[in-house]
Amino acid sequence: MPLVSAMAASHAPNILLEPGREWEDFMDLHYSMAPQGTASRPTFEQQKKLRRDAEAAFGVLRKDLEQAQPDVLIVIANDQFVNFFWNNIPTFFVTIGDEVKGQFTRHSFRYRNHKELGKAIIRAGMDKGIDFSYGPKIPVLPIYVNTWVDPAPSPRRCYQVGELIREVAENSAERVAILATGGLSHFPGSPRIGEIDETFDHKLLEVMREGKGKNLVDYSVQDLLQAGDTEFLNWMVVIGAVGDAKASYTAYMPDFVATGWGFVSWRSL
Amino acid sequence: MSCYDLSRLLFDLKMNESLYQRSLKDFEGVMGEYELTAEEKDALRAGDPRKLRQLGVHGMLCLYIKRLQPEFRDNIYWQQK
Numbered sequence: 001m002p003l004v005s006a007m008a009a010s011h012a013p014n015i016l017l018e019p020g021r022e023w024e025d026f027m028d029l030h031y032s033m034a035p036q037g038t039a040s041r042p043t044f045e046q047q048k049k050l051r052r053d054a055e056a057a058f059g060v061l062r063k064d065l066e067q068a069q070p071d072v073l074i075v076i077a078n079d080q081f082v083n084f085f086w087n088n089i090p091t092f093f094v095t096i097g098d099e100v101k102g103q104f105t106r107h108s109f110r111y112r113n114h115k116e117l118g119k120a121i122i123r124a125g126m127d128k129g130i131d132f133s134y135g136p137k138i139p140v141l142p143i144y145v146n147t148w149v150d151p152a153p154s155p156r157r158c159y160q161v162g163e164l165i166r167e168v169a170e171n172s173a174e175r176v177a178i179l180a181t182g183g184l185s186h187f188p189g190s191p192r193i194g195e196i197d198e199t200f201d202h203k204l205l206e207v208m209r210e211g212k213g214k215n216l217v218d219y220s221v222q223d224l225l226q227a228g229d230t231e232f233l234n235w236m237v238v239i240g241a242v243g244d245a246k247a248s249y250t251a252y253m254p255d256f257v258a259t260g261w262g263f264v265s266w267r268s269l
Numbered sequence: 270m271s272c273y274d275l276s277r278l279l280f281d282l283k284m285n286e287s288l289y290q291r292s293l294k295d296f297e298g299v300m301g302e303y304e305l306t307a308e309e310k311d312a313l314r315a316g317d318p319r320k321l322r323q324l325g326v327h328g329m330l331c332l333y334i335k336r337l338q339p340e341f342r343d344n345i346y347w348q349q350k
Contacts, residue, residue: 029332029335029344032332032335033318033319081329082349085280086277103348104348105349148329149327188328189327189332
């Protein structure tokens with residue numbers, strides 16, 4: 001059956017942190033990469049407003065997801081040296097373990113993994129020339145894209161992965177939803193930490209509203225890197241899955257610290 | 270890649286709790302378990318992630334050296350698994 005829901009949302013650490021001390025901790029650490037070790041910081045009031053705005057945006061996505069009544073949610077995510085190291089960097093990885101789990105600060109999760117759907121995606125990929133890595137023991141979220149070490153896959157390739165996932169979903173009897181995480185513009189671990197390319201981010205959101213995401217396949221990884229948008233590769237997978245559908249909801253809030261927080265939902269697919 | 274062992278040590282500082290605890294007591298000893306150049310050891314001792322980045326370490330791994338510094342030991346960022 002066709003995909004029933006598609007969404008994308010940022011996953012910046014401070015989305016989950018409490019305004020105040022926790023935000024300061026986050027900024028202290030990440031700004032140690034800045035040339036002078038410092039950068040501009042949002043006020044406590046700005047932090048609280050961002051928190052409220054992000055919760056409202058997640059509320060819209062949650063409502064859309066619930067209304068779609070999915071049987072399974074495919075999460076497209078990346079790693080940053082937690083699950084994978086230089087000894088083996090998969091370009092695309094599907095988890096086929098019984099469960100997925102993780103922890104960040106006081107937030108932890110543990111979900112049953114739909115490994116049958118994962119295997120169907122791996123097999124469909126083998127037939128179509130996209131060779132996923134896979135394994136049971138690495139507790140990453142179900143489908144993972146290398147967005148953080150060079151060389152990363154092209155936007156075009158990520159779009160093709162999304163098309164493949166849509167095909168698998170259409171051949172499934174279950175109601176499949178898909179969520180991309182990460183982005184938008186940010187420069188973690190770089191001297192450019194604190195910069196946010198808002199112009200580039202707005203352009204991406206406009207393209208999604210117009211249902212012209214396929215036009216983005218011609219971007220190079222270098223284009224995305226320059227804008228701090230390599231995690232948009234996760235989003236390119238979802239854009240490949242939605243095809244020409246127009247985004248029905250977009251929200252954008254640069255956090256003044258590190259990341260342009262973006263939220264998108266496609267209600268009509 | 271270059272600086273593989275240097276990168277591995279930084280990764281282990283975040284993800285390997287027993288190695289981290291040993292590093293707090295005897296970082297010179299822990300450094301001796303990895304194949305590091307004198308320049309890499311100096312950069313680790315200096316504790317400046319910007320210097321590690323200049324040696325070719327990925328920026329996210331560079332930040333992990335901060336975990337050894339007293340003012341960063343309780344940083345909320347380390348609670349990620």
